[in-house]
Amino acid sequence: MQINSQVFSQLVTFVKMHERTTIWVEKAVDVNLAIDMVTMAINDDYDAAYILSADGDFTKAVEFVRGRGKKVYAVSFGMGAQLAGAVNKFIPLKPDWLTDCY
Numbered sequence: 001m002q003i004n005s006q007v008f009s010q011l012v013t014f015v016k017m018h019e020r021t022t023i024w025v026e027k028a029v030d031v032n033l034a035i036d037m038v039t040m041a042i043n044d045d046y047d048a049a050y051i052l053s054a055d056g057d058f059t060k061a062v063e064f065v066r067g068r069g070k071k072v073y074a075v076s077f078g079m080g081a082q083l084a085g086a087v088n089k090f091i092p093l094k095p096d097w098l099t100d101c102y
Helices: 005-018 029-042 056-067 081-086 095-101
Strands: 048-051 071-076 089-092
Touching: 029 048, 029 056, 048 056, 056 071, 056 081, 071 081
Parallel strands: 048 071, 071 089
Antiparallel strands: none
16 A cells, blocks of 8 residues: 555654654642642641642642641642632742742
8 A cells, every 4th residue: 555645744744743742741749749648647747738739639638637637728829719718828929939949
């Protein structure tokens, strides 16, 4: 079976366009952090946890550890309503606080 040269050329062009494409892979970091937060609360390893996130996926873990008497603070540029409602305090980050980090 012979491949049409125009189709082949288009396929080669398509592959070249995408050979340097960045693919982001979810590493389940939020799940691992939530597990650590819960495990460490059960072991009484801390009194207060700080989460650098506004991700609502942390809400159930926060509710659990707060039920064990731990304080939880969320810190982020944007406020996630669900998480902000579960933590002891939401601390908004201001972009100018990080200007010397770059």
